Amino acid sequence: MEQVTIKDIARKCKVGVSTVSRAMNNHPDINPETKEMILKVIAESNYVPNNSARNLKRSDAKAIAILVKGMDNMFFNNMISTIEEAARRKKYSCMIERVDEKANEIDTAIEIVKEKRLRGIIFLGGNFTHPHEKMAQIPVPYVISTIGAVSDGGKTCASVSVDDYKESYKMVDYLCREGHRRILIITACEDDISIGRLRLDAYRQALTDHNIPYDPELVMHMTKEDTYSFRTGYQITKKALEKRIPFTAVYATADTLAIGACRALKEAGFRVPEDVSVAGFDGIDAGEYYIPSITTIRQPVEKLAAETARMLFAMISKKEEPHAVVFDGQLIVRESTKGISR
Numbered sequence: 114m115e116q117v118t119i120k121d122i123a124r125k126c127k128v129g130v131s132t133v134s135r136a137m138n139n140h141p142d143i144n145p146e147t148k149e150m151i152l153k154v155i156a157e158s159n160y161v162p163n164n165s166a167r168n169l170k171r172s173d174a175k176a177i178a179i180l181v182k183g184m185d186n187m188f189f190n191n192m193i194s195t196i197e198e199a200a201r202r203k204k205y206s207c208m209i210e211r212v213d214e215k216a217n218e219i220d221t222a223i224e225i226v227k228e229k230r231l232r233g234i235i236f237l238g239g240n241f242t243h244p245h246e247k248m249a250q251i252p253v254p255y256v257i258s259t260i261g262a263v264s265d266g267g268k269t270c271a272s273v274s275v276d277d278y279k280e281s282y283k284m285v286d287y288l289c290r291e292g293h294r295r296i297l298i299i300t301a302c303e304d305d306i307s308i309g310r311l312r313l314d315a316y317r318q319a320l321t322d323h324n325i326p327y328d329p330e331l332v333m334h335m336t337k338e339d340t341y342s343f344r345t346g347y348q349i350t351k352k353a354l355e356k357r358i359p360f361t362a363v364y365a366t367a368d369t370l371a372i373g374a375c376r377a378l379k380e381a382g383f384r385v386p387e388d389v390s391v392a393g394f395d396g397i398d399a400g401e402y403y404i405p406s407i408t409t410i411r412q413p414v415e416k417l418a419a420e421t422a423r424m425l426f427a428m429i430s431k432k433e434e435p436h437a438v439v440f441d442g443q444l445i446v447r448e449s450t451k452g453i454s455r
Contacts, residue, residue: 117160117252125158126151142188159223159250166430175205176231177425180222182212182239185368186341188395188414189237192258193416196235203426205232209328212239214340219247226253233425236260238306254428254435258421260307261439271428271435272420280314280410281366284392285319287444288362291452293390296320297360299330299360302339312366330358346373356383361389361453368393368400371407375449390450396443405448413440432450 123130134248135143154244156448175435177200181189193209198206210225212218218239234255254271263272280447284406302308315326333353339345346365353360363378365371371393374384383389385405393400396411420438427433 115156119160121184122151122155122160125154150174159252175206176204176229177233177235177429178208178210178222178229178231179235179237180210180212180218180225180239180282181237182214182216182218185240186367186395187368187397188259188412189401191398191414192237192418192421195415196422199419199422202329203358205426208265219251222255223250223252226251233429235421235425254425256421257430258426259419261437266295269435269437271424272437273417273424273440275410275417275440275442276435277308278315279313280412281315282319283395283442283444284394284410285316285364286322286391287446288364288390288450289319289325291322291362291390291450292454293362294323294325294359295328295331296362296364297333297353297358299333299335299346299351299363299365299374301335301366302332302337309366316364329359330356332375340366343368343369343376344374346370347377348373350377351381352372354378360452363389365391365393367395367407368407370393371409371449372399375403375405375407386449386451390453393449396445401447408447408450409445410442411445412442416440 119130119133123133126133126153129393132143132147133151137155141158179193179196181193182401197207208229210221212221218236222234222236226234231253233253234251235253236257237259239260248270256271256273258273261272261276285296296316298313300313313332320327333349335345335349345371349370349371350363363371363374365374375391378385378389378391385391391407393407393409396409396414400407400409424433424438428435
């Protein structure tokens with residue numbers, strides 16, 4: 114998208130460039146109605162003000178931002194480090210911006226681009242169900258990382274991910290083959306139509322393929338206020354135990370949730386995996402060193418991060434068009450799961 118200039122704003126408003134500048138800088142020497150009209154046009158045009166050009170000139174073409182929704186998710190830590198290193202090699206500065214769970218990441222991106230004159234955006238996490246009109250307002254190349262199958266009004270967006278449905282199915286299929294028929298799942302909030310929905314749909318399909326009835330009582334949803342944290346996994350598992358729901362395995366859709374679930378089970382007197390098996394998703398380092406080590410679907414974090422950065426810089430230099438890249442995950446069987454007799 115071509116960058117809107119101050120001259121374009123002046124032309125639209127039928128005023129001089131100096132008048133636009135006075136409006137932006139809240140100068141007293143300007144008619145209030147003219148100022149209001151100019152600021153309205155600036156907002157509608159997604160104009161990026163060249164604030165303090167003497168300070169921004171060097172960084173103008175050499176800055177990207179990573180917008181992270183879900184900073185509590187330890188899976189993102191290694192990804193951010195890899196992306197930052199790739200940016201350094203390209204001599205780009207890299208800004209990390211935390212996006213609140215309730216905030217709209219597209220609005221945040223548009224605002225940051227205006228303020229910082231960024232050349233590109235990387236979205237980590239979040240729920241990409243935004244309308245075409247909204248996404249079209251992002252004036253720089255962007256890559257949606259860890260979330261696949263995203264389209265912008267029928268047009269494919271740049272994305273890098275694993276196939277969440279396929280990998281979730283792989284985990285539940287493994288648990289079923291180990292003899293588990295009562296599998297409690299800890300998953301995203303009920304209205305999630307992104308990763309959470311894909312992983313839950315795969316759970317249902319795997320049960321069906323093993324002739325196991327789907328029991329809604331075994332589905333424990335996070336709330337909109339919950340994050341993918343140890344605490345959330347702990348609290349949700351405690352609620353399930355308080356309801357006295359019988360289950361022989363817990364499938365937590367993030368390793369952090371799985372580790373929290375283990376704590377709740379142990380406090381209640383259950384042994385993992387002798388009494389209850391626990392499995393996670395992501396493959397974070399903490400899961401490998403926790404006792405018992407967590408059975409998981411390992412996402413190839415280094416490949417995801419490296420491809421995310423490579424794709425963004427290729428788009429910035431106009432060498433590639435937006436497209437989707439999907440990597441395979443890996444089922445890692447560790448100490449937290451065991452088979453049971455049918």
